[in-house]
Amino acid sequence: VNPASERPRREHALAVLILPIVMLALVFAGVIALDQTAPTRVPAPEMVVESLPAPVLGGEPTRCLRGTSDDRVPQVRGQIVEGSRVTSALVNACPAAFEDLELTYVGEVVGHFLERDGGGWVQVNDDDYALRSGPLPTHDAFAGTNSYLAVWLPAEFAVELTGFGSANRRGDVVELVGTVVRTDPADGGGLTFRARDMRILAPSVAFTRPIHVPQAIAAAVLSAVAITVGLGLRRSRRRAR
Amino acid sequence: MFIRPGRTDLRIIGYYLSKVVIGLAIVQAIPAVVAVVAGEWNDFSALVLGTSLCLTIGFVGEWRLATRQPLTWAHGAVTVALAWLLGAFLLAVPLHLSGHFSSMLDAVFDTMSGLTATGLTLLQDLDHLSYSMNTFRHLLHFAGGQGIVIVVLSLFAAGGARIGTLYISEGRDDRILPNFIRTARFIYTVAAVYGLFGTAALTVALVGTGIPLVDALHHGSNIFFAAFDTGGFNTNSSSIAYYHSAAVEGVVSVLMIAGTLSFGLHYQLWRGQRRELFRHIETRSLAVTLAGLSILGMFGLARSGAYTDTGGLFRKGFFTFLSAQTNTGFVVTSGTLYVTDWGTLAPAAIVGAMGLGGMASSTAGGIKAIRVGITFKALVADVRRLLLPESALVVATYHSQRRRILRDDLVRGAMTILLLYVVTYLLGAMVGLFYGQWDVTETLFESVSAASNAGLSVGVAAPDMPIVLEVVYMIQMWLGRLEFVAVFAFIGYGVSLVRGRS
Numbered sequence: 001v002n003p004a005s006e007r008p009r010r011e012h013a014l015a016v017l018i019l020p021i022v023m024l025a026l027v028f029a030g031v032i033a034l035d036q037t038a039p040t041r042v043p044a045p046e047m048v049v050e051s052l053p054a055p056v057l058g059g060e061p062t063r064c065l066r067g068t069s070d071d072r073v074p075q076v077r078g079q080i081v082e083g084s085r086v087t088s089a090l091v092n093a094c095p096a097a098f099e100d101l102e103l104t105y106v107g108e109v110v111g112h113f114l115e116r117d118g119g120g121w122v123q124v125n126d127d128d129y130a131l132r133s134g135p136l137p138t139h140d141a142f143a144g145t146n147s148y149l150a151v152w153l154p155a156e157f158a159v160e161l162t163g164f165g166s167a168n169r170r171g172d173v174v175e176l177v178g179t180v181v182r183t184d185p186a187d188g189g190g191l192t193f194r195a196r197d198m199r200i201l202a203p204s205v206a207f208t209r210p211i212h213v214p215q216a217i218a219a220a221v222l223s224a225v226a227i228t229v230g231l232g233l234r235r236s237r238r239r240a241r
Numbered sequence: 242m243f244i245r246p247g248r249t250d251l252r253i254i255g256y257y258l259s260k261v262v263i264g265l266a267i268v269q270a271i272p273a274v275v276a277v278v279a280g281e282w283n284d285f286s287a288l289v290l291g292t293s294l295c296l297t298i299g300f301v302g303e304w305r306l307a308t309r310q311p312l313t314w315a316h317g318a319v320t321v322a323l324a325w326l327l328g329a330f331l332l333a334v335p336l337h338l339s340g341h342f343s344s345m346l347d348a349v350f351d352t353m354s355g356l357t358a359t360g361l362t363l364l365q366d367l368d369h370l371s372y373s374m375n376t377f378r379h380l381l382h383f384a385g386g387q388g389i390v391i392v393v394l395s396l397f398a399a400g401g402a403r404i405g406t407l408y409i410s411e412g413r414d415d416r417i418l419p420n421f422i423r424t425a426r427f428i429y430t431v432a433a434v435y436g437l438f439g440t441a442a443l444t445v446a447l448v449g450t451g452i453p454l455v456d457a458l459h460h461g462s463n464i465f466f467a468a469f470d471t472g473g474f475n476t477n478s479s480s481i482a483y484y485h486s487a488a489v490e491g492v493v494s495v496l497m498i499a500g501t502l503s504f505g506l507h508y509q510l511w512r513g514q515r516r517e518l519f520r521h522i523e524t525r526s527l528a529v530t531l532a533g534l535s536i537l538g539m540f541g542l543a544r545s546g547a548y549t550d551t552g553g554l555f556r557k558g559f560f561t562f563l564s565a566q567t568n569t570g571f572v573v574t575s576g577t578l579y580v581t582d583w584g585t586l587a588p589a590a591i592v593g594a595m596g597l598g599g600m601a602s603s604t605a606g607g608i609k610a611i612r613v614g615i616t617f618k619a620l621v622a623d624v625r626r627l628l629l630p631e632s633a634l635v636v637a638t639y640h641s642q643r644r645r646i647l648r649d650d651l652v653r654g655a656m657t658i659l660l661l662y663v664v665t666y667l668l669g670a671m672v673g674l675f676y677g678q679w680d681v682t683e684t685l686f687e688s689v690s691a692a693s694n695a696g697l698s699v700g701v702a703a704p705d706m707p708i709v710l711e712v713v714y715m716i717q718m719w720l721g722r723l724e725f726v727a728v729f730a731f732i733g734y735g736v737s738l739v740r741g742r743s
Binding site: 146220222 | 251279281282283286287289290292293294296297298300301303304327330331334337338340341343345362364365366367368369370371372450451452453456477478479482483484485486487490544545546547548549550552553554555556557573574575577578580581582583584585703704705735738739
């Protein structure tokens with residue numbers, strides 16, 4: 001094989017490999033650029049839940065690793081003051097330490113109220129979207145995934161709820177007083193927070209996302225291109241027949 | 242020495258890829274309709290943009306690369322490997338524009354996870370995600386779980402023999418009917434029937450939990466896609482735990498089991514051959530490993546004191562082991578609890594269950610019950626050979642639709658893939674350990690989850706994870722779904738393009 005004659009073919013092969021990568025890079029660059037044409041949105045001050053008491057243990061989760069040699073349940077439990085505010089991150093990191101203690105939990109009610117025996121289940125999120133910045137569709141301040149506790153709420157409080165968090169609504173932000181149940185028999189052994197008192201700190205509000213005009217225009221233009229190319233393809237097939 | 246692929250080879254691959262890309266447009270067009278109904282206009286424009294982009298690329302490709310040349314095995318393998326990669330990239334466009342991903346790479350991670358029916362997610366604030374984007378995410382499970390390439394090409398291409406190479410390359414080795422197109426249509430018929438009854442049963446169960454009918458239908462159809470395709474995405478952050486309902490967990494369990502049965506076995510059952518369910522090597526292997534690991538895990542849960550009553554052991558423990566073994570990834574507790582509250586034995590059982598996985602030619606991932614069964618039978622045969630006189634002839638058999646002889650090449654193939662999975666699990670765990678943020682339990686858990694396409698998580702796969710680890714998990718998901726061979730063929734093709742001889 002003549003190495004000199006191999007070179008152009010190799011270059012052609014490299015071009016074949018590089019071409020789709022360049023095309024994808026251009027698509028991605030276009031999408032990112034399009035995304036950036038949307039006006040920057042900052043979290044609205046009214047979404048921030050003010051003057052919350054500091055969480056117990058300084059809010060720093062200590063993982064207990066129960067059932068191992070590094071089990072820290074007694075240590076953590078010894079530091080918890082009953083009645084203080086707890087977060088879902090703290091409870092999930094060491095559920096046994098919080099078992100059967102009466103505590104306060106603050107968060108946004110999301111989803112649905114699932115009625116059961118004189119009360120019902122609700123999911124209450126206490127992540128940044130719930131307490132600090134508001135739902136992600138209202139701003140661009142990414143703060144990770146949702147964190148939550150399953151809460152059992154007596155029916156008398158359920159009727160006070162004005163709305164649940166969803167795609168176009170921020171749910172009520174509530175302060176709950178109740179007990180952490182590590183293996184709740186009413187939930188098939190789930191980790192729950194059984195509330196006995198509730199106070200609405202911020203009522204539910206609906207929100208809308210302004211229409212992203214450049215994105216709508218890009219979609220319309222690209223649709224026209226796709227239709228044109230599709231028609232062209234159809235015509236060329238007919239001619240070929 | 243490799244032979245460099247010629248223009249014709251690249252043209253064939255490009256042509257079939259173009260057809261797949263047109264199919265990807267349909268996956269985005271369906272949720273666009275949901276967006277119109279729900280009045281979600283930004284998501285509508287994002288989905289239309291994604292649809293149009295795929296249509297344009299697909300149409301241009303079809304126009305310029307049209308060919309009647311047949312697909313060879315190499316073409317099929319490369320087309321499949323590329324289609325899944327390209328699919329993950331192109332379908333990430335509307336997801337990124339949803340505003341719930343902090344980077345384009347995170348969106349690609351989710352589409353790869355969705356298509357490979359893994360279920361790991363980097364999406365942020367899921368509880369405020371729109372109806373249409375939720376539908377889109379779950380449709381990714383459906384498209385990928387059923388086998389996107391084979392389905393698209395069975396719709397758009399003629400000639401069953403041509404697409405047979407794609408069928409095998411996409412991780413399916415069970416030709417149910419003589420014709421591949423009829424096989425693909427049978428797969429979709431099974432899915433449609435389960436979809437109808439599964440969604441109806443889930444909707445009824447969800448209405449029973451207190452969810453309004455329209456939302457129940459939305460949740461029900463999405464949970465069906467994720468359960469039957471053993472995916473694991475959900476419409477809310479607490480997954481199946483959200484519903485606090487034994488009825489929902491029961492229906493989901495049935496769908497997860499249905500999803501993990503091979504389509505070949507579904508075909509036998511449809512033909513009324515129920516005995517096959519009890520005689521098939523995969524059913525037996527799956528039942529034994531699931532029972533063994535569940536008992537081990539539940540013993541671990543009881544010993545650590547995590548759950549001491551049967552309610553907790555079954556509704557939280559067994560459901561999780563079932564979710565792990567079927568590679569679905571639905572959860573009924575927070576993933577953090579596996580590390581902090583479940584002791585050591587139960588998480589190990591989950592890792593084992595995820596690693597072994599469901600049946601071959603199903604929507605499940607992992608090593609697969611057939612390979613576990615064959616490896617076990619081969620080991621037993623070897624031990625018998627050692628114990629019997631040298632003149633004795635030991636013939637091992639197994640049942641898969643009929644009695645078959647366990648041949649050496651079959652054993653070698655099963656063991657090679659088994660070994661590749663184990664190596665992939667360990668490599669992913671080692672990359673995670675490199676960062677020093679997690680211990681080996683966590684990195685092994687997450688690595689096995691990604692490579693087996695299970696989707697259970699102890700929190701390593703999160704939006705703030707290191708980029709290299711994110712890419713490693715994406716590669717693991719891709720390798721795991723295609724069972725290595727197609728990806729290796731693709732790499733070999735790439736090398737021969739550059740270094741091969743004409």
